[in-house]
Amino acid sequence: MTHATLALLTLAACAPAERGRTLVIAAYTTPREVLSEQLLPAFREDWRRRHGEEVRFETSYQGSGSQSRAVAAGLEADVVWLSLEPDVERLVGAGLVTGDWRGTPTGGLASSSVAVIGVREGNPLQLHSWADLEREGVEVLTPNVRTSGGAMWGVMAIAGAADRRGADPLRALGATLARVRVMDKGARESMLSFEKGVGDAIITYENEVVVARRAGVPLDYAVPAQTIRIENPAAVVDAYADRHGTRDLAEALVAFLGEAPQQEVMGRYGLRPVREGVDCPDLPALSEVFTVRDLGGWEAVQGRIFADGALYDQALSLSRGQR
Amino acid sequence: MSVRWGLAGWAITAGVALWVGALVALPLAAVGAEALHRGPGPALAAVLHPDALRALALSASLATWVAAVNTVGGLAVAWALVRWDFPGRRLLAAAVDLPFAVPTLVVGVLFVALLGPNTTLGRALEAAGLRVVYAWPGMAVALCFVTLPFVVRAVEPVLAELDPAEQEAARTLGATRWQVWSRVVIPPLIPPLVAGGGQSLARALGEFGAMAVVSGNVPRETLVASVYVLGEVEAGQVGDAAAVSLVLLALAAAAQLAGRRAGRWLGAA
Structure with missing residues (x-):
């Protein structure tokens, strides 16, 4: 046998x-x-x-x-x-x-891609910028930074954009996290929750929204004026x-x-090219895009944002008081 | 003859001890070793991390509520099954065991399919301002479902042994309805109620599948300890995960033990 x-x-x-x-x-x-x-x-x-x-x-x-x-x-x-x-x-x-x-x-x-805000078809709540996600009553989805790269890109986009417009990144991130209702393990799981009808907005990769739209899911997305280039x-x-x-x-x-x-x-499929001379005519033009290098490189980002007790942890604490 | 039986008895006992040891004690020891191999300091720090502490507190409070609800609800269900004859009684009896047969992940999916934001019921609840799935109420309901059989199955046989004639006798001897309940019916039911409640509590503390789906998993809000543990494992923090697991284990073991002890003690009193 x-x-x-x-x-x-x-x-x-x-x-x-x-x-x-x-x-x-x-x-x-x-x-x-x-x-x-x-x-x-x-x-x-x-x-x-x-x-x-x-x-x-x-x-x-x-x-x-x-x-x-x-x-x-x-x-x-x-x-x-x-x-x-x-x-x-x-x-x-x-x-x-x-x-x-x-x-x-x-x-x-x-x-490559950019961090975007996925919204319901027609963008009924008119969510266009990262700051719009801080509004009272808006329900936001994003995966957990402990397991998901997409979640980290979203956090970096929000913190970087706040830096750029002269806002306090801690306050901005805390106010956004206070609107988060479901935190899944990865970008795909998060999108599946959004497709089930949970939430008004999802912080995700542009390509993730494009793939969902290709599959016939009725949703749109906004590229915030200032966002991060994902590589x-x-x-x-x-x-x-x-x-x-x-x-x-x-x-x-x-x-x-x-x-x-x-x-x-x-x-x-919504992924932006990384090769010189290749176009992506179907994707919207970008205005102000920053990169990890603009935030000081990966080591600085890890230390300042994602280390134990750093910006992300502090923002999570701050968010509890704002729900 | 008796010597040979003694030997056989020893052999069986040793075999059982080995079997249980390999199945239960070894993995538990491994969790303990993993949690403590860096010393008690890091393990304590892992448990005291705000995310971990909030997750443990949430699990404990959910489990306590669920155990309380199940103790009352389970008694009612057991009573109906044992004392009343009604059409569909057998169906109900079978349905009570279903939560044990269905994978709890599926239970989670069922509740989201029933109460999610895309469903009629879910939309009505949201419109009324009540968040059910991805929030506390949905988690509690799912846990009640998963742990329902414990109290029912603990109480049922004891209730079946109780002779309704004793109650009638008490009534004819002049006891009030309340006295019949408090002196005749309830006392023998207390041990199984408490034991079943303890089991519900222990099970709800560690429930994973249903929680991973029904909860929003937002740290410090809706993230329960069991799902937090998986997150830590996936984040590469196996030692931290083991430390939190150890606390969960201790709480669950304490709940079960206390349930049995209290049940026996109350029953004896």
């Missing part, structure tokens, strides 16, 4: 391997549609044409922070596509990403790719994501 089961398992494991290798991809939640509907089928086709090998994919999607920790803890992904650089840097620290992952033509990035890195996880013998595939996929045709496809 045991032998029979073992033999079956071995067969199951071997049969597809004869046709081609499997590439494991671990991503944050929001590129799910563009990857599964467009990019991975296109890459499989491209690889088959050039090498005659039928590649298979295993994909995992969860909040960027959770995903990064899962890979660090042994989820053996060959390629990661995460929401923010520190989540790749965690894998560098764990000795899993050993190569120069920033050394690609796009500086290690696969895509999402992709990298080969060297240690796992070498162990699986998939380095060539993994490197090819990361390079493929950065090429112009794929960047254009991403644009249709």
